[in-house]
Amino acid sequence: MFERSLIAAIAVVLALGATTAEIRAWDDSKYPDLKGQWVRAPGGGARYDWSKPAGRGQEAPLTAEYQAVYEATIADQAQGGQGGDPTYRCLPPGMPRVMHVYAPMEIVVTAETTHILIEHIHDSRRIHTDGRVWPQDMDENPMFSGYSIGKWVDTDGDGKFDVLEVETRGIKNPRTYDPTGIPFHADGRTVVKERFYLDKNNPNLLHLELTTIDNALTRPWSVVKHFQRVITNKPIWWREDVCVENNVHVVIGEQNYFLSTDGLLMPARKDQPPPDLKYFNQTRR
C-alpha cells in the first residue's frame, strides 16, 4: 500500500515537472521591463550619430565613390530636389534609419518576437527570437525593415535577460541614413548589428548600440542612441501617423512635383517644366 502510494506520488511529481517546464517556456519575468512609451533622450534627432551634427557633420566614413554620391545628393537638395532620400514619397526609412525613432516607440516582448512599434510611415519591425535561420531568398526579396534575428543574453548571470542582440540583413534600397541623403551602397548588402539594454542605474533609460556594415563605408560605423521612457500615470495615447495624409509631393515618372494649397500641380524646383501630357492630347483626337 505504502509502496503504491509512493509510486503514485512519483508519477504525479513527474507529470507536474513536465507541465511546469512547458508553462515556463515563456516566463515574462525573465525579460527586462520595456513596457510603455519610449522617445528620444535629449540630444537625439533625425540623424544617425546623435553625438554629431547633421549632414556633413556626421563625418560618415564613406568611400571616395560614395562621398561623391553624397555630394551630388546635397547639390540636388540645394536645387529643390530630394537627393537620394526616398521618404518624401512616403517610402519607409528602412533600417537603420527607423531607429531614429521619428515617433514614440513601443517595444512588445513575446516569446517568439520582440516587436518594435513606431507609428511613422512603415517603421515597425519584428525581431525574431524564435531560433529561426536566415531565409535563403532574403537577398532576392529584401524588405525596408530587413530581416532581424535576435537573441536575449543574460550578461550578469542573475537569471534575467538584460541584453537583446540583433542582426538585420536583407535590407531593401533605396535608403539613406538621414534626410540629407547619406547613402548606402547600391548592392543592398547592408548588415546592421544592435544591442538593446536598459541603463543599470536608470531603468527608464534605454541604450541602443548600433553598428552598420556596408560597402559604401570604409569601416563599420558604430553609434549609440538613447531613449527615455515617458513617465505618466495616465493611459498612453498612441497617435496615428499617416505619412501620405498630408504629403504634398507628387511623383510622376522620375520627377517630383508639389501640390499647391489649392490642389494643383506646381514645380518643386526652379525652372522645372510641367509633366509631359502627351497621353492626354491623344484622347482629344
Next chain:
Amino acid sequence: MLFRMWIATVVLTTTLAMGVTASAQELSKYPDWKGAWARFAIRGLGGQPSFDQTKPWGRGQEAPLTPEYQAVFEASLADQAKGGQGNFIDHSARCLPAGMPLSMVAFLPLEFAITPDATYVLITGADHLRRIFTDARNWPEEIEPSYQGYSIGKWIDEDGDGVYDVLEVETRGPFKGPRAFDATGLPLHFDNQSVFKERIYRDKTDPKILHDEITVFDHALTRPWVVDKKYVRTPNPRPRWTENNCMESNNLVAVGKEMYAISADGYLMPVKKDQPPPDIRYFKKYDR
C-alpha cells in the same frame, strides 16, 4: 528509507504544485493566437475580399444601407465603371489606410500579439496596427480621430476553465475617412461616427480557425450589420512576414480631387475617357 523518500516526494510535489499554480495564473491565462492568420477564402465567390466573407463583394454583400447611402454606393460603382475609384479613391489612389473595418479583412495575414495590457493586431499594408487596450482603462473624454479608432477590450473565460477564450472589443471614433467596407467603395457614413463591437475567439472544433464576429453600428446602415470573419492559421510555426508598401508600387496618382495613372513608360495618363489633363497653370509662370 521508503518513508524518507515518501516525505521527499510529498515535499517536492507540493512545491511543484505551488509553482505550477502560480505559473498557470501568470502565463497560461491567455489563448494561443500565435502565428500568421490568413483570410478565410470561400471558393467560387470571386472578386475582391468582402466584408461578409460568405458573400461576394459589392452588391453581393446585400449591405443594409439607407437609401441615401445606397445612392452613394451606386455612384461609386458608376464612377468605377468609367475608370475611376469611386468612394475607394483615398485608399487605392492615395494609399491612405483603409481603417476599420476593412483593416480586418486580412489582405495579407494578420498577427495577434497578446500581452496583459493590450492585444496588438499587426496588419501588413497601409493599416499598420491596431491596439486593443485590455488594461481596464476608461474611455477617454476626447478621442483624436484616426483610421483604426480607439479600442478597449476585455478577456472572457466563457467555459470557466481558467483560460480566457474570447476577447470582446469595442472600437469608437471619431474616425478618419471616407472609409469603405470593400474595394467597390461600399460606404460607411461620412460622419465617421461608427462603433464596432467584436468577439474574437478560436473555433472550438477547429483550432486553426479564428473568428472575429464584428457588429457595425453606422448611420449609413438601417440596422447593425453582423458578420463572422474567419481567419485560418498558416501552418508555418515561424511565419515569414512580408512588407507591403502601397506607395512603392502604386501607379495611381491623386492630384487634388482627380486621379490619374502613370503609364508603363512613366508619363501621366487619364483613367477615364475624355478626362482632361491636370491644370498646370503654375508651370506657365516659369515659361515666361
